[in-house]
Amino acid sequence: MNLTLHQRYMTAVVALVLFLVVHFLGPVLTPFVVSMVLAYLGDPLADWLESKGLSRTLSVVCVFLLIFGVIITALLVVIPTLAHQVKTVIHLLPVWEAWIETNVLPYIQKYIEIDASLFDFGEISKRLAGQWQKAGGLLASFGISVSRSSIALIGFVANLFLIPVVTFYLLRDWDKMVGNLKMMLPRNVEPVAVALVNECDEVLGAFLKGQLMVMLALGVIYSLGLTMIGLQFAILIGMLAGLASIIPYMGFVLGFAAAIVVAFFQFDGYMGMSLVVVVFMVGQALEGWVLTPLLVGDKIGLHPVAVIFALMAGGQLFGFVGMLIALPMAAIIMVLLRHLHRNYKASDLYHAGAAEEKD
Template sequence: MWGAAALVLVYLILRLLGPILMPFALASVFAYIGDPLVDRLEERKLGRTPAVALVFVGLTLVTALGVLITLPLLLDQTQLLIQRLYGFVAWVQESGLPALRQYFDLPEQSSVNTAKEALSKHWSAAGGLLMYVWQQVSGSSAAVLTWLANMTLVPVVTFYLLRDWDHMMARIRALLPRRVEPKVVGIARECDEILGAFARGQFMVMLSLALVYMAGLWLVGLDLALVLGLIAGLASIVPYLGFIVGILAAGLAAYFQFDSWWPLLGVAGVFGAGQVLESVYLTPTLVGDKIGLHPVIVIFAVLAGGQLFGFLGILLALPAAAVIKVMVLHAHEAYQSSDFYAAAGDVKESPE
């Protein structure tokens, strides 16, 4: 009873504080990832604060170097992608829609003059539409500014969380009732092992697939190889999503770039090889069976997290699913060790 009420209360609080939780959630993830590095530096007789500063500066330099190297290429590819999208829209208007009208015997589109007359007759509605568009644009600008302000909090919160991480964990452990403290600590260690395996393994899988897709699309000759390969690699956090998004986007880009069907076969070969490499080697080697989440569970977790908590829910869906898996396994073990389960077995096996 009290447990269910506490879960409902936590859910309501998360829903109300959702807009401001993003930088703190990201900072917690970065602090969790960086804590083992800081602990290793402490083992070498380095103080906690200097160790945190060294790890923080190192990660910042690596991130900045990666951004400086890839950002110009990504900007060029993004600009080219926008140009290709404009070309695709023009093709749809000039060739695609007329072909569909002819095939399905649909009426022709109204002329420009007819549209102008309709607009002049419904000027008030058009004014309302313009006001709506302006509100959306201004709201988007405010959202961008809010996002930038939140992102500036991430390094600050990460530094303080990383510095006090062990102290906070010790405080939480001290608050646990002594009777359940060993069991809770054991479960927490199992969750830590699973989350560590997921964070390291899944990141390496995504990075490897992104490199494979970028190299393969570059060999095919696709102009958008970098940005499409990177998008497909990042989307591979959800099973088969990177393959589906990548092959559709790259296939469409190859269709408009080349006059031959052979590049489309090359794109299909690149993503087919990437999918086989992920299933046969990357995921078993880098992630292994420590997480053991079924693909259907992964897809459901991501969709449920997005539905409940937006982008924050998508970000934390798989780690939360891994932790819930550990909880369910321990609950199942406790159930099988309970008197209720033993009594049910006795009743089932008793002769009629």
């Protein structure tokens, strides 16, 4: 990409302005960034429905209802169940502490000098229970909070209602906006820029449109499977395994370990733990043979290390908004690095040493 001096200055200025806007207006940008992510995920489906003969508006309405139907269902069904299971875990911590002190700790201390306070779940459970009571007490003191922080409450509610509104309009005009941005590119930059954007979309799409859907599917599969065998905290463990699978095999390891521990305490004998093994083996088989080939395909997504670093760096720099834009930025940086690598391999700087050796 051969940029003129003025274009390089302009690119630097635009990048600086964007950085400052995200840094200083992060809380304001949150609903818009969330809406952009939802619109990006929903646009391919809207385009597909449009190609089948539906109008753009009707296609967007169908996708909009699907997206927010899933979100509302999760809020009304999954979250209360998760909250109940978290509360149960907090109450069971002292029981697990007593069992570890009686059966595990003496055996470990025979071979290793270890401080028994490391296994003090009682203090942890007290703190968690205290935080849980505070969280439950928020509704009781809601009227007082409204009178003292009405502006913050109004802002939160406004942001909450902004997300579906902005998402709808972004979905409806997504293709137009992309076309307008393309037309604004300098003519000498447009071919390379469009190629890089398409490559970014492929990388990011392989992750967001593929890996995130795999995560959701795995969370549902593990939750249903563990529920069918009667395991306590099935939904909590299943969703934990699904979320953690953003890093390959991490979800399987964490979910399997947690499920085995719960099955050990809950069931007599080894049948319960055997059923847990079956559930996770089925989940891994479905992920490897069905979900990943179908939803991700052979596209190259983001490396797990890049995902971890991007999320941590984005959260550190820009908070919640930074975590939302971290993965798109990681995809862009990854593609730009590939582009620089290709240019370097084709440059005289790379081939100069070989030419000197031949001489």
